[in-house]
Amino acid sequence: MSEFGAPERARIIEEFVGRLLKLREEAGSPSFRAMSKRSGAISHATMHDAVQGTRLPSWETTVEFAKACGVEPETLRAEWERANTALLRSGAEESAGGSASAQAAPAPTPRKDHYSGGPSKSAVMFGVAGLVVGIVVGFFVLKIMNGSDANPGAAATTPAAASTPAAAASKPTAARSAILSTGTGSCEKNPPPHPSPSTDPRYKIKLMTDVTLGDCKPAPMGKKLTKAWTFKNVGSQPLKGLKMKRLGPYRGPTLDCKTPEETPVKTIEPGEIVRVNMPFETATERVDCFVRFMFIKPDGTYAFDYQQPIFVSVHVK
Incomplete structure (x- = not known):
């Protein structure tokens, strides 16, 4: 066995x-x-x-x-x-061992034709016919699936249903910009200023500007810099004890850009705009750095329901 x-x-x-x-x-x-x-x-x-x-x-x-x-x-x-x-x-x-595999079908037994250097003519013909049928079926399946995606009624959500966490999770979130090709990796820009999605309107935060190290911009190798954003409290209650937590581990100086695991954010009163400064050390090799952050509360849980990551995306040259 x-x-x-x-x-x-x-x-x-x-x-x-x-x-x-x-x-x-x-x-x-x-x-x-x-x-x-x-x-x-x-x-x-x-x-x-x-x-x-x-x-x-x-x-x-x-x-x-x-x-x-x-x-x-x-x-x-x-x-x-x-x-x-x-x-x-x-x-x-x-x-x-004699048992069938769920993902790999057993290899077919080769026919003992006079010509054994390749597939028989009939096998080639059956193979071509199967490929054509597969393409036609795949085309119609994709057409049906795309049609269901394009149908706004299929994903309609009533206000009452959206009040539950499960329903809110299925709602479309704010669209990000397209991923741009950079040769060695990818570069993505933060979306335009928008409030973080939240089921509690009293607690909301809005990314206003990238002050330093703009998305998809070049940065020198092996330098200690400062990444800065401005955020606005667009809710009705003070935001206290927030931190920006890095998502994903630091992979080393030649592969990644280094940041603190957590960066504290001062208390933001309703309507106030604050600047958040974060130490940012670029990689020692030429690489595309892409680092993501989420707001967390003092207890380590996410501060806002269904929030999108804030990220830094730079070309280290």
């Missing part, structure tokens, strides 16, 4: 899916429709399917899922390749 089995395969898939779910949570738990719009490449149904745990998402789907969460896809490549290799090995060992 193989050391791999259904429980082991499920564990491998669940472990990677858990990583994707964590990214989505850190991004503020956007709806799959909102993620699909940010991606612009795959449907909300594909986004949803990626985290169901029935199979390992393809690398292409993983890339778009990461982008929709504001994460550099390359940070997931090693984990995805480990999981994919383990599943392929699992399928090979199970086939050798």
Whole structure:
């Protein structure tokens, strides 16, 4: 018997899916429709399917899922390749032991034709016919899925339903700008000034300006700088004890830009605008730095429901 089995395969898939779910949570738990719009490449149904745990998402789907969460896809490549290799090995060992694999079909027995150097003519013809049928079916499936995305009535939410956390989580969040190609990675800009989504209108904060280190701007290598933003309290109550918490670990001086894990924010009275200064040390190698932050309360929980990350995105040259 193989050391791999259904429980082991499920564990491998669940472990990677858990990583994707964590990214989505850190991004503020956007709806799959909102993620699909940010991606612009795959449907909300594909986004949803990626985290169901029935199979390992393809690398292409993983890339778009990461982008929709504001994460550099390359940070997931090693984990995805480990999981994919383990599943392929699992399928090979199970086939050798006489059991069917859930993800890898057993290799067909080659025909003993007079010509054994390649596939037979009939096999090629059947293969071409199957490809054509697959393309036609795929076209209609995508058309149906895109049609459901474009139908505003399908995602309509009544005010009463939106008052619950589950319904509010499914509401589309503020759209981010498009991801811009930078050669070695990606660069994304913070959205225009908008209040953080919140179910409590008394507590709201609004990003006003990037004072220093504007999005997608160049920065020198190995320099200690200051990143600064201005924020406005657009709620009716003072905002006390807020901190900006970095999401994701610091990966080292050659791969990443260094910031504090948490940066305190002074009390902001209703209607007041404050400047937040954060120490920011650029990488020692040429790289695209993309660092995300969320507001947290003194107890470490998120300060605003369904908030979007605030991020720094610079080209270190």
